[in-house]
Amino acid sequence: MFENGSRTPLESCGEFGLIDLLTRKIQLKNPSSVCGVGDDAAILDAGQRQVLVSKDLLMEGVHFDLSYVPLKHLGYKAIAVNLSDIAAMNAHPEQVLVGLAVSSRFTVEAIEELYAGMRLCCERYGVDLVGGDTTSSASGMCLSVTVIGYGKPETIVRRNTAGEGDLICVSGNLGAAYTGLLILEREKQVFMKDPKTQPDLDGYDYILERQLKPEPRLDVVDQLKEKGVIPTSMIDISDGLASEVMHLAKDSHKGCCLYEEKLPIDTQTYGTAMELGLVPSTVALNGGEDYELLFTVRQSDYERVKDMKSVHVIGYMTPEIGDYALITNDQKKIALHAQGWDAYLKQEKRNLENDTLATEE
Amino acid sequence: MFENGSRTPLESCGEFGLIDLLTRKIQLKNPSSVCGVGDDAAILDAGQRQVLVSKDLLMEGVHFDLSYVPLKHLGYKAIAVNLSDIAAMNAHPEQVLVGLAVSSRFTVEAIEELYAGMRLCCERYGVDLVGGDTTSSASGMCLSVTVIGYGKPETIVRRNTAGEGDLICVSGNLGAAYTGLLILEREKQVFMKDPKTQPDLDGYDYILERQLKPEPRLDVVDQLKEKGVIPTSMIDISDGLASEVMHLAKDSHKGCCLYEEKLPIDTQTYGTAMELGLVPSTVALNGGEDYELLFTVRQSDYERVKDMKSVHVIGYMTPEIGDYALITNDQKKIALHAQGWDAYLKQEKRNLENDTLATEE
Numbered sequence: 001m002f003e004n005g006s007r008t009p010l011e012s013c014g015e016f017g018l019i020d021l022l023t024r025k026i027q028l029k030n031p032s033s034v035c036g037v038g039d040d041a042a043i044l045d046a047g048q049r050q051v052l053v054s055k056d057l058l059m060e061g062v063h064f065d066l067s068y069v070p071l072k073h074l075g076y077k078a079i080a081v082n083l084s085d086i087a088a089m090n091a092h093p094e095q096v097l098v099g100l101a102v103s104s105r106f107t108v109e110a111i112e113e114l115y116a117g118m119r120l121c122c123e124r125y126g127v128d129l130v131g132g133d134t135t136s137s138a139s140g141m142c143l144s145v146t147v148i149g150y151g152k153p154e155t156i157v158r159r160n161t162a163g164e165g166d167l168i169c170v171s172g173n174l175g176a177a178y179t180g181l182l183i184l185e186r187e188k189q190v191f192m193k194d195p196k197t198q199p200d201l202d203g204y205d206y207i208l209e210r211q212l213k214p215e216p217r218l219d220v221v222d223q224l225k226e227k228g229v230i231p232t233s234m235i236d237i238s239d240g241l242a243s244e245v246m247h248l249a250k251d252s253h254k255g256c257c258l259y260e261e262k263l264p265i266d267t268q269t270y271g272t273a274m275e276l277g278l279v280p281s282t283v284a285l286n287g288g289e290d291y292e293l294l295f296t297v298r299q300s301d302y303e304r305v306k307d308m309k310s311v312h313v314i315g316y317m318t319p320e321i322g323d324y325a326l327i328t329n330d331q332k333k334i335a336l337h338a339q340g341w342d343a344y345l346k347q348e349k350r351n352l353e354n355d356t357l358a359t360e361e
Numbered sequence: 362m363f364e365n366g367s368r369t370p371l372e373s374c375g376e377f378g379l380i381d382l383l384t385r386k387i388q389l390k391n392p393s394s395v396c397g398v399g400d401d402a403a404i405l406d407a408g409q410r411q412v413l414v415s416k417d418l419l420m421e422g423v424h425f426d427l428s429y430v431p432l433k434h435l436g437y438k439a440i441a442v443n444l445s446d447i448a449a450m451n452a453h454p455e456q457v458l459v460g461l462a463v464s465s466r467f468t469v470e471a472i473e474e475l476y477a478g479m480r481l482c483c484e485r486y487g488v489d490l491v492g493g494d495t496t497s498s499a500s501g502m503c504l505s506v507t508v509i510g511y512g513k514p515e516t517i518v519r520r521n522t523a524g525e526g527d528l529i530c531v532s533g534n535l536g537a538a539y540t541g542l543l544i545l546e547r548e549k550q551v552f553m554k555d556p557k558t559q560p561d562l563d564g565y566d567y568i569l570e571r572q573l574k575p576e577p578r579l580d581v582v583d584q585l586k587e588k589g590v591i592p593t594s595m596i597d598i599s600d601g602l603a604s605e606v607m608h609l610a611k612d613s614h615k616g617c618c619l620y621e622e623k624l625p626i627d628t629q630t631y632g633t634a635m636e637l638g639l640v641p642s643t644v645a646l647n648g649g650e651d652y653e654l655l656f657t658v659r660q661s662d663y664e665r666v667k668d669m670k671s672v673h674v675i676g677y678m679t680p681e682i683g684d685y686a687l688i689t690n691d692q693k694k695i696a697l698h699a700q701g702w703d704a705y706l707k708q709e710k711r712n713l714e715n716d717t718l719a720t721e722e
Contacts, residue, residue, distance in 0.1 A: 008469035030455040032511065033489040042491035044456060044509060046407030053414070054492065055507050057460035061499030094391040095405060099418035099505050108369035128394040130403035131415065137503075138422030144460050144505035146416050148405060150393065 035158065041089050041149065043156060050156055052149040054085040060140040068184045071110055073212040074143070075117025081238065082147035083125055083216035084291045088236035089158070090221055091151030095130045096122060099144035101137035114143075125218060155230055157295070162233035162252035166296035168315040169231075169305055171220045173264040174241055175280065178287025179272040180204065180211030186276075206268045214291040220311065221293075227304045231295035240288040243338035245315075246324050248296065255323035258315035258336065285326075285336070395514075402450050402510065404517060411517055413454075413510040415446035421501040429545045432471055434573040435504070436478025442599065443508035444486055444577035445652045449597035450519070451582055452512030456491045457483060460505035462498035475504075486579060516591055518656070523594035523613035527657035529676040530592075530666055532581045534625040535602055536641065539648025540633040541565065541572030547637075567629045575652040581672065582654075588665045592656035601649040604699035606676075607685050609657065616684035619676035619697065646687075646697070 034050060035043035041054035056078070058064060064074055079096060086093040098118060102111060122129050127147075187199040201208060217236075224231065233252055235244045241263075249256040263284045273280040296317055297305050305311055318325075324336040395404040395411060402415035417439070419425060425435055440457060447454040459479060463472060483490050488508075548560040562569060578597075585592065594613055596605045602624070610617040624645045634641040657678055658666050666672055679686075685697040 028489045128389045133418045142503045146507040
């Protein structure tokens with residue numbers, strides 16, 4: 001049945017290409033559909049408040065490896081990354097629905113562990129688990145989470161509204177989750193060669209926690225509200241800073257300029273990157289899975305933003321459409337490349353290439 | 362990591378048992394969470410209107426077999442069964458989000474076919490595709506659909522509100538989708554033995570269409586509105602009439618009594634069941650995937666309901682909690698057994714057992 005007509009391999013168009021291909025024929029017709037495909041969450045109009053809906057699909061062997069991810073952590077993370085999508089709209093999540101497919105190799109206790117992790121994250125962020133679907137899988141586990149949030153139309157922030165000269169801000173620090181993943185992968189390889197060895201995870205606690213138990217930055221959403229700042233655009237960092245800042249710039253028809261020296265990198269991330277022979281800035285730019293918030297604010301909001309706990313100004317939006325630049329520590333201007341997570345090209349672990357920081361030709 | 366503590370195989374608790382186990386610890390805290398787990402859709406309060414959200418996870422090898430289900434049909438069905446969940450709340454769907462995981466064995470054209478089917482169903486029912494997630498899968502295809510609908514609080518119908526003496530009604534006819542599946546399975550077996558044979562599907566067009574391209578009964582929702590009838594409870598038939606009517610009765614703390622002679626069975630379904638050596642009523646009671654609406658109405662609504670196109674009164678609710686009865690054609694009262702789709706017990710095709718109609722002991 002797949003033999004008819006042309007046969008274009010999926011690898012040839014990549015995740016974003018495929019999404020674009022599949023969604024460009026979509027036209028919204030219902031008045032309640034305010035915004036569809038193309039942001040962290042869909043925006044629906046239900047009357048007084050706007051409703052935000054987002055969903056994620058996590059596949060065993062692609063998004064998680066149960067040989068080193070405990071099920072409770074997996075459950076927590078599956079919820080957390082979805083809450084992060086609502087935070088990225090400058091709004092608060094209130095409900096989740098969970099779809100779970102598991103093969104019979106899992107025990108009831110294992111699934112309860114997974115749910116315990118999901119409940120823990122829901123409780124921590126005041127979110128209700130209101131529904132879902134549990135079914136079997138021929139092989140592997142599949143987790144699908146839908147999250148619903150609410151916000152006032154005037155405070156919901158999208159990706160495509162950054163202005164020229166707006167300051168680019170990021171919360172927390174970058175690259176930790178990725179270096180944590182590299183350590184887990186390394187210890188897995190050691191274990192597979194000699195199952196008698198114990199994993200050596202001492203001294204990596206922070207980056208491992210960032211990988212295994214990311215937190216949605218709803219505290220940053222609260223701080224912004226407190227300071228009276230409405231970002232001009234916002235996205236969460238799931239695919240790496242470079243990829244996400246280019247999303248904001250592209251969708252807003254702007255360029256962007258980041259400063260390497262401003263990239264917030266935790267000392268453990270820095271040390272581990274060096275230990276693994278990686279350039280820490282490259283890890284910060286392309287690591288992914290940080291689930292920090294990346295947003296732009298008007299220059300007039302600088303004073304309010306600079307005192308915000310764990311918010312860093314790392315660059316600014318430029319008028320040059322398509323010009324995505326990085327000013328390196330030695331003051332060279334180079335082109336930013338996105339090496340974000342592309343599930344079709346990189347089913348195994350991502351190989352960070354150091355040429356992200358290569359000088360522009 | 363799964364070695365700690367007790368190890369209860371998943372098969373031992375079944376789908377509903379597992380859902381019950383996983384959801385009984387859930388407490389709703391947000392005022393916007395009106396109703397959580399346990400109905401066709403969650404009910405959320407967004408101000409003027411209530412928002413209904415439901416999701417389904419469809420796994421290759423469990424819910425569909427791509428050797429005989431064309432991708433366009435699969436796409437159509439994936440949307441249709443979700444719209445049916447909103448119809449079952451006596452409401453109208455307006456948006457869907459689609460999560461898709463596919464392995465690299467699929468081509469772009471194949472995925473476009475799938476999306477073409479999804480768009481077709483969306484267009485037919487005036488629903489917008491507003492978001493989702495596309496990712497890769499280590500093996501097999503996984504489709505996750507979230508549907509969002511809206512309704513006024515006073516017209517949304519739940520499962521747990523049937524009253525004593527209420528009439529049990531069903532739309533359309535029953536058992537067609539299941540007999541269609543049996544024919545597809547039979548032809549697949551023939552083909553696997555001798556790939557040169559052509560499938561013999563002549564004379565099965567109606568039941569095959571019911572299996573491959575089910576339609577959500579939003580027309581029945583419209584008719585009910587037109588007639589001024591608000592059902593006292595409602596559910597859609599995905600797992601088979603017996604299982605669903607027991608859901609309504611159990612959740613409403615009532616018993617129920619159905620009449621075998623009232624079960625609506627299409628002539629092609631009847632003939633095919635006989636040809637396959639099955640009792641047509643058993644097929645109608647347990648076949649599943651009909652996606653017809655099963656609902657209860659007050660006796661005072663009988664006159665309004667009896668003239669509704671394709672609605673059949675098939676029984677009534679009784680005060681005896683836990684007493685689920687069928688009056689057979691020879692006027693014997695037997696116990697109704699649910700053999701609904703239990704994905705954990707029956708990963709392959711369901712085996713209908715004729716003892717459903719065995720006399721009560």
